[in-house]
Amino acid sequence: MLTFNTLLTLPPFLLSSLITYAYARPDGVIGDEKGPSRPAYATALTGGEGCSSSDIDDIRDGFSDMTRLLASAVPFDSTNQPAKEFFGSSILANYTGMITANLQRAANYGILEGGPGAVNADIHIRCDDPMKTCDVGNRREGDHAAYNIGNDPHVVFCSDYFKMEDLDKRIDRKAENQMEQDNLMNYYNRAALWVRMVMHFSDIGEAVVERATPSPVSIGSEWTAEWTVNVAQGAMNTSVLAGVLNERPDGHDDDQTLKYAYGATRSKLLAVLSTQMPYDAANNAENYALYALAQYIIQNKGFYPALPIMDFPNEASVLTNENLQDGERVKYAYFDMVDVVAKPPDMELKGAPLPSLASALYGTHSAVTGLAVAGAIYWSLLSSIG
Numbered sequence: 001m002l003t004f005n006t007l008l009t010l011p012p013f014l015l016s017s018l019i020t021y022a023y024a025r026p027d028g029v030i031g032d033e034k035g036p037s038r039p040a041y042a043t044a045l046t047g048g049e050g051c052s053s054s055d056i057d058d059i060r061d062g063f064s065d066m067t068r069l070l071a072s073a074v075p076f077d078s079t080n081q082p083a084k085e086f087f088g089s090s091i092l093a094n095y096t097g098m099i100t101a102n103l104q105r106a107a108n109y110g111i112l113e114g115g116p117g118a119v120n121a122d123i124h125i126r127c128d129d130p131m132k133t134c135d136v137g138n139r140r141e142g143d144h145a146a147y148n149i150g151n152d153p154h155v156v157f158c159s160d161y162f163k164m165e166d167l168d169k170r171i172d173r174k175a176e177n178q179m180e181q182d183n184l185m186n187y188y189n190r191a192a193l194w195v196r197m198v199m200h201f202s203d204i205g206e207a208v209v210e211r212a213t214p215s216p217v218s219i220g221s222e223w224t225a226e227w228t229v230n231v232a233q234g235a236m237n238t239s240v241l242a243g244v245l246n247e248r249p250d251g252h253d254d255d256q257t258l259k260y261a262y263g264a265t266r267s268k269l270l271a272v273l274s275t276q277m278p279y280d281a282a283n284n285a286e287n288y289a290l291y292a293l294a295q296y297i298i299q300n301k302g303f304y305p306a307l308p309i310m311d312f313p314n315e316a317s318v319l320t321n322e323n324l325q326d327g328e329r330v331k332y333a334y335f336d337m338v339d340v341v342a343k344p345p346d347m348e349l350k351g352a353p354l355p356s357l358a359s360a361l362y363g364t365h366s367a368v369t370g371l372a373v374a375g376a377i378y379w380s381l382l383s384s385i386g
């Protein structure tokens, strides 16, 4: 409640905050206008092309939710139930160290300004869909709620992102609903989507890349090619379920056959089907998002939403059952397309200088306007009390 005493302190507060807004962070960093409810992170969000100020708030709040989600997922414990379900085959194949490091790097987004620890690079966020990818999906296979450009810290937020709920609201609501509380995918929210996005950054998510290259061998007097598989490290994308990504130069890629592993059903299938490579689960950004989501619910609600359970008589029954593979009705991605698109050579990675929220509201040379607005707010407060 406003008392006369607090009212007396209002004008300086308003003035200083308005002036700070007008001149804050001329390097294109989006200022944090929400005050104490959202901490100041060491990693800044930049850019904001095509975003309204309320979009920017939703993106910043989602980032903040993500840091809390990831805090519950580190250090990685490979023995718990969600770890087995989302990374089982990868843990068995000794990729635990890679998973642990990926989660820890992502969790470092929680480091506050001036705090200790390895600070991740700033993230360029935008809403202008520069790669025209937000609307390429369809009703059945879904739309991307966000996508990454070039495995850089560069994320485009699509209209579906702004319909997603915040972390705690979503989890509280679903945990109370007896019909919905057991299914992990019901809890999917903007923080989980953010995790999927940051895992695509080459500085955060490390993945295993296997490439087959032909090398000449002689059989009798004939020369022929033998395929050699090289293993390297690369940026994390979205793994493909029960599809064969044909990278051999003599074949042709058949994108129609690819089933990208979004959602809890497909992510869990990556970790159990013998037709998948053992690193597929550890290579899939969504598996990290869902693992973190499960850990957060366990720690905050005391139970694990274990559905969907991967319990089927034989693998063939899964591989031929499209409905089972599709799983979720509500989709947060276009299931037929990877959510990482290549960066065009002429596109700037760094977020362009951006007027802060207040200067967008009050004009760019707005210290004077700011004073006038502060005065007006002061007088309206006075008259509303008087």
Ligand SMILES: *[C@@H]1O[C@H](CO)[C@@H](O)[C@H](O)[C@H]1NC(C)=O
Pocket: 092, 093, 094
């Ligand atoms: C995993 O590592 C352990 C210990 O280093 C080793 O004994 C085992 O053979 C490895 N397993 C695989 C699948 O590489």
Ligand SMILES: *[C@@H]1O[C@H](CO)[C@@H](O)[C@H](O)[C@H]1NC(C)=O
Pocket: 151, 207, 208, 209, 210, 234, 235, 236, 237, 283
């Ligand atoms: C992910 O995509 C990028 C860009 O196409 C590629 O360089 C990288 O090797 C891919 N990662 C994996 C694990 O295949």
